[in-house]
Amino acid sequence: MPPLSPSSPPSPATRDAVVATLRAAGCVFAEDEAELILATARTPDGIAALVDRRAAGLPLELVLGWAEFRGLRITVEPGVFVPRRRTEFLVEQALAQVPDASVVVDLCCGSGAVGAALARALGPVELHAADVDAAAVRCARRNVEGRVHQGDLFTALPDGLRGRIDILAANVPYVPTDEVGLLPAEARDHEPRTALDGGTDGLDVLRRVAAGATGWLAPGGCVLVETSERQAPAALEAFSAGGLTARLAVSEELYANVVVGVRQ
Template sequence: MTVTDLTQATVRLRAAGCVFAEDEAAVLGSAATDPAHLSELVDRRAMGEPLEQVVGFADFCGVRVRLRPGVFVPRVRSELLVHTALAELTTPGKTVVDLCCGSGALGLAVREKAPAIRLVAADSDPLAVACALDNLGGDVFQGDLFAALPEELRGHVDVLLANVPYVATEHLALLPAEARLHEPRTALDGGADGLDVFRAVVAGAADWLAPGGLLLSEVTEAQTEAAVAAVRAAGLSAGVVEDEDLEARAVTGRWSELPAVTALR
């Protein structure tokens, strides 16, 4: 693209209210095949479609994740789940499940840095499953939570990544229009307090985790106490991890055949 093309794109994006218009114009310009294509991409972005869906990818935790329109866009804060999972994967041959996987971004980022794992992903949304297959190449299944997983994994999952929807239903209207209008509600709506899907995952986790296996799920600060209580009620030992730079928080649950340890770490 020429400087003039990018300048015009910047002007149009700024008029549409894009705060980082110049940066976004550069990203769109790199994805466009010609000026006409750039104009089409700018139109989509100006109408409020997420930049990552417009260009067809998101850069997340050091990997490029392919995206399709209508698929949840991975958030930077979810890198906390990746970092925490990698700390568990110090030996090869571990089994990792990316549940509610969306695009498969979490599993892809973990596998990039720990290639000796077995990675399985699952989602209830057929569009998300197709997108995850784009990224992961295989072992992606469609279905409702654990029902989607191969039975052979029962009792053998070392790390269970479960980036479930956790926005309280009444708060959906407060989300940015990009999320409300262009991402599936099923990837956002966590029920009355945002923890409905989380509780369902926690309730079934012990059946699928290997001894010592770890569940990881993102929550808000306000949800932490209730989430920890749910983990303990399911017989898992509970923990909380945080990253102030990412403005991220996750609750962990570790499975043991021994009685659960309830102290937070």
């Protein structure tokens, strides 16, 4: 996946018109969004089409067709979870824990952003990504230079990975079922519920990952999941119950909480 590259600046008149339209539609960061739209569309008709879609409420990443993640331009499509900037912290924690990883799995991969970012940072690795959703798998295959599998968590993975995984990144859904309706409309209306809904307390999928990870990890390998501050104590408990040495990493800047479990 190529890194983002600069483009030629648009004319001030065009930029001002786009900013005005976006601001009128309620876009808080109209100036920043205008720059991205103008860098993506190369013709007046193309610019107008993207501005109209954004003004109608479509998430910016789906308007552009990509999301920035750790300096990469990740292709995103309707019906696929859009990678969050806070998840970059999960990638950083994985690299810090196993800086010489050679086998990497991106579980619940969505667009494949985490796997793509890890592979870019690590260099040549054996990379696998997996998701239960067919749309996510199609999208990930456009972003990941590795094997992408469809299936439910570990059942999607080749059996030959057992005991070999150095980094298992699992960006599991962790929103409690009763709170999905409280999410911002851009997530609630445009992303698959399976990528958001984590069950009654939000930890159903996390517990399944924690229970099964040890058998797939190499000695010293780690599994990482993102969770909320409120859920962190229960998440740590689940990792410990799964036989993992668990710790919580927090980024106040990115509002990110990542549980790291290591197989000893």
